Amino acid sequence: MAETQADLAAPYADTAGRAVLETIRAYGVTTVFGIPGTHNLELYRPLADLGIRAVTNRHEQGSGYGADGWAQQTGLPGVVITTSGPGLQNAMSAIGTAFCESRPLLVLSPGVPLGDEFSDVGTLHETKDASAMVGAIAEWSRRVMSAAEAVDAVHDAFELFRTGRPRPVHIEIPLDLLESPAEVPAAARAARPAPAAARGDESAIREAAAMLAAADAPVIIVGGGATRAVREVTALAERLGAPVLTTLNGKGTLDERHPLSLGSNLRLVAGREVAESADVLVVLGSKLGEAELWAPRLEPRGRVVRIDRSAAQVDKNLEASVGIVGDTAAVIEELLAALPAGDRAEPDLAAAKRAIAEEIRATAPETVALAESIAQAVPEDAIVAGDSSQIIYLALANVLRRSRPHSLLYTPTYATLGYGLPAAIGARVAQAGRPVVAVLGDGALMFAVNELMTAVEQRLDLTIVCVDNGGYAEIKQNELDRGIRPIGVDLVQPDWAALATAFGATGRRVDDADELGDAIRTAIAAGGVQLVHIRQPRG
Helix, strand or coil: CCCCHHHHHCCCCCEHHHHHHHHHHHCCCCEEEECCCCCCHHHHCCHHHHCCEEEECCCHHHHHHHHHHHHHHHCCCEEEECCCCHHHHHCHHHHHHHHHHCCCEEEEEEECCCCCCCCCCCCCCCCCCHHHHHHCCCCEEEECCCHHHHHHHHHHHHHHHHHCCCCCEEEEEEHHHHCCECCCCHHHHCCCCCCCCCCCCHHHHHHHHHHHHCCCCEEEEECHHHCCCHHHHHHHHHHHCCCEEECCCCCCCCCCCCCCECCCCCCCHHHHHHHHCCCEEEEECCCCCHHHHCCCCCCCCCEEEEEECCHHHCCCCCCCCEEEECCHHHHHHHHHHHCCCCCCCCCCCHHHHHHHHHHHHHHCHHHHHHHHHHHHHCCCCCEEEECCCHHHHHHHHHHCCCCCCCCEECCCCCCCCCCHHHHHHHHHHHCCCCCEEEEEEHHHHHHCCCHHHHHHHCCCCEEEEEEECCECHHHHHHHHHCCCCCCCCECCCCCHHHHHHHCCCEEEEECCHHHHHHHHHHHHHHCCEEEEEEECCCC
């Protein structure tokens, strides 16, 4: 006999799955991303009862990137529920991305029942060692042995996200345990109080303050680890009269319309020259990796002050004259208290800004022209999600100015394709009051085109701008530079506008670059899922 609605609404036994989700909900998480599967249903069962929204992506990679976009807007970790075996494996690229970009991500998956480890008997989705697989690329991965241990793992994850370098974690819950009654008291499922912000060593702060008080030409670099310290970073820049450069992950921590901002242009020669010419260089929450610099390393001529919540970071890629371990906002407050009162006069940055602008325009003129049209059309408060596409890394990331952090969603280190569209979906779910625009190339869009269906299903207002350069243009140029006849890089294209319409979105084709800005404005104003397609002129 078929189940009735009353049957479906009936109370059910408390399970380890519910205990885990109750604990996550207690920390404020209201949305999870994933795909229901045969083995993870006890993680889905309590969601509606707990008031948690479930976003069903069309691939678990999209779930991971959607969770990342959501996390960047909320300050909470993104949560992904996968099924065992292939579902978890499909999320691996997103887990790798979260590790490289230092993003908080919590992945939940079922595992083989207790006692069946390494049995190799051919059960559905059987995986040799799921936790070892994820542990190879995540911060940590745990196979838990009880409901209480599963709940403790959730608490440990949030402690990491709050106090350490935020990176992905994975909790594998054996299938029989997941579906069994949980003997975990309600008090154990409550969120634990946030610890006090870690303050820096007093002597190191005094030393750094003396160094900065005597500096004639200080410069500040802001990375992704400082984005929650907007007020403090702004106050420090103004107190020192110091120009500010950011990595792409730190973009917007200082309003990019502020007179002291030199934008997210650390990857440009002109930007790095400013940083390297400082007599004291202050680095906030960045490892200064090659992928963020587009250079092997910085070579500053002056002394270096580094502030980071991770001790492992303070000398990474650039040795600090003074390294301070602690919460960025808290340490800056202490540093401000130790500095002489009163803001310094702003330096004349006209020449530096001119050199940066000239370098941007010279890099890829046609791509930059398109990017400028996009930047002018996108509202000031919009969140822009990008992919590892030329339109982003050669142009829009440089010309788009944002007034707050996490307004450009991008992965400069992992540089994956397929990130932009699902990240935009996650951001829009989190921020219903701000416009969200995904900008990506045709190659990147094809990596995640199935997520158009997710956006339509979720009834989102989301505009996607597809800049079509005919395939993998950068790799084509790489081949030519090596004397390789282009192979595998000129891709057959669908009718993008018609494809979007087939998904239930609205497709728009732009044939003239001069019409691109108006097409984007019209799409945003119309609402719903909109795709604007333009062919980039072929050189």
